[in-house]
Amino acid sequence: MSLIQTQSSANATGKTAEIYGQIQQAFGRVPNALQLHSASPLHLEQAWQNISYYMEHPNLSFPLLATIRMLVSQENQCNYCVGYNAAMLIERAGYNADQVAAIKADPNNAPLDAKEKAMLLFVLKSTHAPKTVTADDIAQLRALGWSDADIFDGAAHGARNMAVDALFNTFKIENDF
DSSP states (O other): OOSSOOOOTTTOOHHHHHHHHHHHHHHSSOOHHHHHHTTSHHHHHHHHHHHHHHHTOSSSOHHHHHHHHHHHHHHTTOHHHHHHHHHHHHHTTOOOHHHHHHHHHOGGGSOOOHHHHHHHHHHHHHHHOGGGOOHHHHHHHHHTTOOHHHHHHHHHHHHHHHHHHHHHHHHTOOOOO
16 A cells, blocks of 8 residues: 555546556556556556556667666666566566666666667666757767657656655655565
């Protein structure tokens, strides 16, 4: 239970119930992470649109995105997101616990190709020390074949995760994975 009142799947109504139906269809349940957003149905709708966008992203892979979320959350000490994304890497991406531990210890250990690893390291730089990002950082990503839209989407994903971490930590979301 979080510190604020949210709607469960059983008591959701209106737009929240409609969005929960979509979430249920996609994930088989409505995780606490999304139930927290039901405190403000507009934010729930925006969160679900954002998640849906990245689930269908043509260039940013699931393992890359889950690794970004896990490592950004690790820095923000959001235990919910670290654990949730670690579990997703194991369950959906086929990583093992040792691989996940190695990634947490050093992002360079992520079993991603060179292109995706460069994006991962860029996003971590953009969330940890955004003022240190240079035109050369962007040029290097472009040279690997990333479009400006992909670069923006990667950085936006990391930045949004920082905001979500703050909300989860503020309202004491319970682990449900």
